[in-house]
Amino acid sequence: MSETWKALKPYALITPQTLVFLMFLVFPILMIGVVSFWEFNGYSMTPAFTLDNYQGILTDVTLKTYLNTFKFLGLTWLATLLIGYPVAYFLAFHVPKLEWQILLFLVCTIPFWTSNIIRMISWVPLLGREGLVNQGLMGIGLTQEPLQFLLFSDFAVVLGMVHLYIIFMIAPIFNSLMRIERSLVTAAEDLGASGFQTFREVILPLSAPGIAIGSIFIVTLIMGEFVTVRLMGGGQSASVGKLIQTQIGSLQYPLAAANAMVLLAVTMLIIISILRVLDIRKEL
């Protein structure tokens, strides 16, 4: 008895999480999968196996929405990588003390200290028609008319997403940079590599797993995003997440379920292709 208990004890540690996982993730996804094949007549749904819902969402609108979501993803990914990598590099290589690294890293998480909605709304006086930015630009004579695209536009959506999610790119890259032995950099210099060559030949390849993990975070977060799209897009911008949310709002559950399944598949495909290109096993 005690022998069996000893063998089982480690599993007891993970049982609660496994149950939560099964009940609130795996089971709902299976449910959505099932519902996506149910019959729907606009008013009620009946258990069945039909592909009507999938055919129903195969429209130009859905395609456009996906393309728009990919645009958000591509722009946000590029911006978080180009802005986040230097930050991670600075933290890892130019901040000498661990305490300072941790402190400055926490500074990067400040966007999470206030609620999403309040932060977005507080941008209105900054980016709006009469906002600070527009007044400033007109004040120094750079523009005559207020710039419309600053708020409630695709630009604003990407701005919001970059601002909100960049920490998910910085953190894994910082982690992988911290794992690079400093003597490798010295060795590269000793062997005649310039600063740029050292970066290209040593630092970048060794931080690639961090880039991969950061990219996976960004993909999963952006592909299902609807809050930022709704708040910052002001009804002008579309994304798959927002489409699904609209369908749920109008009680078109089977359609929303079918959409959700497609979204899941597309997201998985992107992640698999990232893993194909970049090996993250070293980081695990």
Add this chain to the structure above:
Amino acid sequence: MQDIQTEPVLIAEAIPADLQAEAKGVSLRDVTKKYGSFVAVQNITLDIPAGSYTCLLGPSGCGKTTTMRMIAGHEDISAGDIYIGDTRINGLPATQRNTAMMFQNYALFPHKTVWDNVDFGLKMRGLSIDQRRKRVGEMLEIVGLTQFSDRKPAQLSGGQQQRVALARALVTRPQVLMLDEPLSALDESLRVKTRGELRKLQRQFGMTFLQVTHNQDEAYSLSDQIVVMDHGRVDQVGTPAEIFSRPLSKFVARFTGDNNIFAGTVTSAVQDTHGQFIQLDVPDLGTLLCLGDYAQVGSEAACCIRADLMQIKSLDEAEKSACGPATNRVTARITAVEFTGYVTRVSLVLERGGIEVLYKARTPDWITTPFTEGQVVVLDWAATDCVFLPH
């Protein structure tokens, strides 16, 4: 020291012409390194002859690695000048110094194959692909790693990794090769074998090797010249034999071998054909006679006797053999006997003064003696074996 290059050099196999480098000497003139108010290296003046194998020997924190990193260009020089050959290299970037360094934990690029690791320096220097192929191929042949060229460092044993690191440094044809504790990551048996290979390789290439080590056996077996360092200063420079048998300071005597050290005051110094016979008054113990170059009467100094150069005798035996005028004699009690293989280490406490001393016997000799722990014995040693330590 100056005749290193005229010594017969054993060349077992020819080194290809495009791997041979011109060996240059290194000179340091009053070199100092400060980190804020902390002085890591203080006014070092030192000559490392071209084509020699020199070891910087000392405990951790003695400044030996900092000194090497300043020569390699990985550390700024706070004051003083460093020359490689006739060229002053202060402030020159590491790349332009014609030096190469082999790092303590090898610092191999984990994402690159053995071939690409060795090729790295040549690639960065922009050599043609044909030259690179030829030289890397020849280099891997020399270190015996040709069949491993497609492996990643993690797929190699420690000894193989060590050889990749060596090949990566040598292939750039440095005028001075620096080795930072190159053997410390290897296990004992491999270390002794690799030591021999390093020495052979240095002879074959005729290159200047400068190695940092904290292990005196390593320094003894590898070096033409040993530089003993302590607290950021050079304590003594000499051949392994000189350092071993004629230490000049208490630190060197303590660090480089099993020496028994006695501190005291110089009471007389008499010139002799061998040097000066110096009488040292050791508190609570009495007068010891030792041999030195020069001593000032009345100054504080010390002397040392190697643990294997003393004779151990029973009290009866000692009574029978009279103590000559040039012999030191003390009585001591055996506190511990430690068998370490060929050598048996015997710890004793002097009856007068309570000083702890060490006596080393060949085990075959020791097992024929009747001495046991707790026994009081006599230790005799000749004044000519007793080395005067001025500081």
